[in-house]
Amino acid sequence: MQPKYAHLDVLENQSIYILREAYRKFKRLAMLWSIGKDSCVMLWLLRKAFFGHVPIPCVHVDTSYKIPEMITFRDHLAKEWGIQLIVGQNRAVLDRGETFPNGRITRVECCSLLKKDALQTIIEEKNYQAVIVGIRRDEEGTRAKERYFSPRDKNFEWNFKDQPPELWDQFKTDFDPGTHIRIHPLLNWTEVNVWEYIHREGIPVVGLYFSRSGMRYRSLGCAPCTRPIQSDARNVPEIIDELRHTRVSERSTRAQDQETEDAFERLRASGYM
Amino acid sequence: MRTPELAPNSGAHALRIVIVGHVDHGKSTLVGRLLHDTGSLPEGKFEQIQAICRRRGMPFEWAFLMDALQAERDQNITIDVSQIWFRSETRSYVIIDAPGHKEFLKNMVTGAASAGAALLLIAANEGVQEQSKRHAYLLSMLGVDQVIVLINKMDLVGYSESVFQEIEKEYRDFLEKLGIRPVRFIPVSAREGLNLVAPSTGPASWYTGPTLVRALDRLPIPSAEADGPLRFAVQDVYRFDERRIIAGRVESGTMRVGDSIVFSPNNKTSSVASIERWNAPLKDSASAGESVGLILTEPIFVERGHIGSHDTENPIEAKRFRARIFWMGDRPFSIGKRYNVKLLTQEIECQLVSVDRVIDATSLDTVSGLRLSVVKNEVAEVTIQTRSPLAMDNHDKVDTSGRFVVVDERDVAGGGIIFGGSYIERERIQSTNLFWSGGRIDQRIRTERNGHRGMVVWLTGLSGSGKSTLARALETNLFNRHMQVYVLDGDNVRHGLNANLGFSPDDRVENIRRVAEVAKLMADSGMIVITSLISPYRLDRSRARNVILSDDVEFVEVHVAAPLEVCERRDPKSLYKRARAGEIKDFTGIDAPYQEPENPEITIHTDRESVKESVGRLLDFLIPKLQLDLAEYEI
Numbered sequence: 038m039q040p041k042y043a044h045l046d047v048l049e050n051q052s053i054y055i056l057r058e059a060y061r062k063f064k065r066l067a068m069l070w071s072i073g074k075d076s077c078v079m080l081w082l083l084r085k086a087f088f089g090h091v092p093i094p095c096v097h098v099d100t101s102y103k104i105p106e107m108i109t110f111r112d113h114l115a116k117e118w119g120i121q122l123i124v125g126q127n128r129a130v131l132d133r134g135e136t137f138p139n140g141r142i143t144r145v146e147c148c149s150l151l152k153k154d155a156l157q158t159i160i161e162e163k164n165y166q167a168v169i170v171g172i173r174r175d176e177e178g179t180r181a182k183e184r185y186f187s188p189r190d191k192n193f194e195w196n197f198k199d200q201p202p203e204l205w206d207q208f209k210t211d212f213d214p215g216t217h218i219r220i221h222p223l224l225n226w227t228e229v230n231v232w233e234y235i236h237r238e239g240i241p242v243v244g245l246y247f248s249r250s251g252m253r254y255r256s257l258g259c260a261p262c263t264r265p266i267q268s269d270a271r272n273v274p275e276i277i278d279e280l281r282h283t284r285v286s287e288r289s290t291r292a293q294d295q296e297t298e299d300a301f302e303r304l305r306a307s308g309y310m
Numbered sequence: 311m312r313t314p315e316l317a318p319n320s321g322a323h324a325l326r327i328v329i330v331g332h333v334d335h336g337k338s339t340l341v342g343r344l345l346h347d348t349g350s351l352p353e354g355k356f357e358q359i360q361a362i363c364r365r366r367g368m369p370f371e372w373a374f375l376m377d378a379l380q381a382e383r384d385q386n387i388t389i390d391v392s393q394i395w396f397r398s399e400t401r402s403y404v405i406i407d408a409p410g411h412k413e414f415l416k417n418m419v420t421g422a423a424s425a426g427a428a429l430l431l432i433a434a435n436e437g438v439q440e441q442s443k444r445h446a447y448l449l450s451m452l453g454v455d456q457v458i459v460l461i462n463k464m465d466l467v468g469y470s471e472s473v474f475q476e477i478e479k480e481y482r483d484f485l486e487k488l489g490i491r492p493v494r495f496i497p498v499s500a501r502e503g504l505n506l507v508a509p510s511t512g513p514a515s516w517y518t519g520p521t522l523v524r525a526l527d528r529l530p531i532p533s534a535e536a537d538g539p540l541r542f543a544v545q546d547v548y549r550f551d552e553r554r555i556i557a558g559r560v561e562s563g564t565m566r567v568g569d570s571i572v573f574s575p576n577n578k579t580s581s582v583a584s585i586e587r588w589n590a591p592l593k594d595s596a597s598a599g600e601s602v603g604l605i606l607t608e609p610i611f612v613e614r615g616h617i618g619s620h621d622t623e624n625p626i627e628a629k630r631f632r633a634r635i636f637w638m639g640d641r642p643f644s645i646g647k648r649y650n651v652k653l654l655t656q657e658i659e660c661q662l663v664s665v666d667r668v669i670d671a672t673s674l675d676t677v678s679g680l681r682l683s684v685v686k687n688e689v690a691e692v693t694i695q696t697r698s699p700l701a702m703d704n705h706d707k708v709d710t711s712g713r714f715v716v717v718d719e720r721d722v723a724g725g726g727i728i729f730g731g732s733y734i735e736r737e738r739i740q741s742t743n744l745f746w747s748g749g750r751i752d753q754r755i756r757t758e759r760n761g762h763r764g765m766v767v768w769l770t771g772l773s774g775s776g777k778s779t780l781a782r783a784l785e786t787n788l789f790n791r792h793m794q795v796y797v798l799d800g801d802n803v804r805h806g807l808n809a810n811l812g813f814s815p816d817d818r819v820e821n822i823r824r825v826a827e828v829a830k831l832m833a834d835s836g837m838i839v840i841t842s843l844i845s846p847y848r849l850d851r852s853r854a855r856n857v858i859l860s861d862d863v864e865f866v867e868v869h870v871a872a873p874l875e876v877c878e879r880r881d882p883k884s885l886y887k888r889a890r891a892g893e894i895k896d897f898t899g900i901d902a903p904y905q906e907p908e909n910p911e912i913t914i915h916t917d918r919e920s921v922k923e924s925v926g927r928l929l930d931f932l933i934p935k936l937q938l939d940l941a942e943y944e945i
């Protein structure tokens with residue numbers, strides 16, 4: 038029998054509420070699907086909120102450096118769950134080879150070109166007003182300061198010093214033209230919560246998260262900038278147990294965060310997820 | 311609030327705590343130290359901050375752990391709400407570090423509104439400060455009622471017991487007036503780590519109570535009220551497949567399959583056929599906090615913003631209510647301007663009718679003087695009127711449906727809690743009835759017959775600004791549209807109804823009061839009343855608005871504007887000439903003031919446009935408001 042994890046009900050209900058608000062308020066809405074565990078949980082929550090349906094398109098920003106197993110997993114799930122998959126890519130930069138490490142640019146610059154710019158292009162192309170993103174407050178300091186409904190200006194910039202107030206589940210959903218909104222239904226979840234929920238609901242995740250010959254991925258990104266951790270956790274309960282005892286932060290395996298003291302902060306202020 | 315059992319072993323049913331207090335009373339330091347002492351810091355974080363401090367040539371700064379953003383490190387104040395998780399031996403916590411700086415009220419509110427308990431921090435060397443009081447007041451409004459007071463920086467006062475006791479007494483008295491009964495007062499030194507995890511020793515050993523973490527571990531986690539009256543807020547109606555699912559959240563109480571549910575505001579009733587969830591265990595009930603879907607037995611009209619309740623315990627349904635509000639907007643909350651109120655999933659146009667009391671949050675006294683607006687960072691008791699009925703509760707009865715936010719243009723600019731509303735037995739209307747039963751000819755029926763609503767169009771402006779001309783032209787136009795319309799002219803009224811009034815300040819007030827009351831009666835009878843009076847004082851006009859709105863009649867203030875020189879040149883009745891000659895005293899514009907409307911519904915510049923143009927602009931504004939609101943009728 039699966040554990041009940043009663044505390045997850047509170048998180049689940051809250052996320053469903055936010056997804057329904059987003060769906061109601063923004064006619065041109067999409068979900069950003071990174072293929073990682075968090076966005077798979079979010080996909081599941083979409084089906085919860087809309088009674089088995091995924092009524093909005095899911096955008097995958099493909100840097101072309103993703104681990105191949107992730108792409109296989111993506112295509113399989115998209116087919117099985119009837120997801121309208123939209124793949125975005127910064128073709129120009131890839132064709133010119135201006136990527137890390139061969140293109141003589143830093144990891145952060147590479148992230149900015151392959152992820153942020155590609156996302157921006159697809160948002161403009163498809164004219165999305167709002168994008169649902171699976172970030173969490175416990176991941177990292179700047180994400181801790183996020184709102185559920187978080188505006189980005191025309192240039193995609195995040196003004197973290199002047200954010201709208203959010204109280205009593207009343208969100209700012211009306212913005213100046215040209216503003217683009219990030220919606221963060223998982224903001225209050227923790228890494229452990231995500232795995233507990235995957236466990237309780239039986240949500241499929243890509244196999245890279247599970248230990249093979251003593252190593253597993255804790256956070257998934259591009260192959261050149263993400264490394265696996267030492268771990269013997271071969272299934273979901275073992276991962277939950279491992280996380281309850283770790284003191285290492287989740288994004289420590291993501292090299293682009295570590296370049297300078299405020300690398301990630303600057304990346305986010307300029308429009309990164 | 312009920313206290314549920316902690317989820318065994320998961321440790322993940324976290325209590326959210328907000329930490330507030332005066333700027334520089336040590337909040338971020340407290341958090342940094344707390345994370346460290348409970349062993350909750352990520353590996354390497356302590357060393358990372360140590361390295362940063364060394365690089366900058368400064369002593370170790372605990373606050374850096376929290377203030378992860380570059381901007382904050384440079385300015386040394388907390389700009390936005392940070393959230394960090396920590397774990398005691400028995401459970402986990404989410405800390406919301408709210409900024410203490412006055413400018414950042416909206417961030418503090420954002421942090422505190424989601425908290426289950428609060429830590430109020432007071433520096434022992436500075437004592438109770440303005441923000442210590444203001445934050446406590448806001449906490450009481452936001453509904454955070456579990457409060458622990460920490461007297462911090464005890465090391466700076468030599469761990470003095472008497473200093474601690476003096477501050478405790480002063481602050482306890484203040485909190486009492488707010489109805490806050492603090493769980494306890496604890497002397498701490500965040501920098502030294504005293505009484506956070508490690509108990510008092512040495513010079514502070516006079517304190518024998520629990521440490522902060524121990525006190526926190528004893529607090530229950532507030533949960534949604536499954537026992538209260540049922541309030542189901544409709545978010546949306548879905549037809550993804552053959553089912554018509556009414557999606558929403560139970561905000562209070564419990565709903566069961568088979569229950570008869572009344573939906574405000576149109577009072578249609580149906581029974582719950584099933585409660586829908588996806589990939590969840592079957593359950594024939596849903597309680598407060600649950601986001602579910604409903605399938606009803608009858609296909610009644612339900613849409614977003616409707617509130618479902620049990621027939622025996624309906625919410626208040628009204629267009630006018632009293633509330634205690636806090637204002638965060640840069641622009642003030644002003645009488646006459648249009649806002650939107652958002653309460654649960656309802657969103658309705660509203661206006662401020664009166665500012666009944668502005669409260670000084672630090673003394674709890676009433677700020678003296680009559681006010682026509684509430685400005686940033688103020689708290690006040692106000693009366694608000696909505697354009698169509700709002701389903702609500704008194705906050706002390708149901709908290710989720712007793713609170714709301716006010717949207718100014720696009721921004722959430724204020725929040726408030728409702729008090730003093732009265733619950734009345736509601737007549738239920740059957741699905742096909744167009745009229746209320748009871749045989750009374752009411753506004754709705756008159757509106758139906760006339761084909762338009764009753765309304766008061768209040769023209770204000772200097773003598774000679776063109777009020778009478780505009781009033782007559784508008785009257786003719788509306789009359790030709792077969793509308794019921796009448797002009798109440800200030801001069802004419804003074805010959806009859808107000809023949810006994812002169813021009814003293816008291817008489818002017820009474821003049822306007824009578825005109826407002828008459829206009830209200832006429833509009834209630836279905837007429838469009840155009841008043842044409844100088845009505846030079848804002849306060850008088852806001853009183854007129856209040857009188858007219860109280861009868862649920864639309865009030866439109868029109869500023870008929872023309873520069874004084876232009877009016878004086880026109881001088882149709884030679885009044886300016888006589889005033890200049892000293893023959894008339896207290897003449898508006900000459901030796902008595904004209905207070906221009908701050909937020910008129912519309913302004914007409916008679917010196918820049920023709921009468922025809924002016925009437926055209928007025929009609930563009932008025933006609934939509936005069937039309938029948940079909941949404942209020944049955945579909």
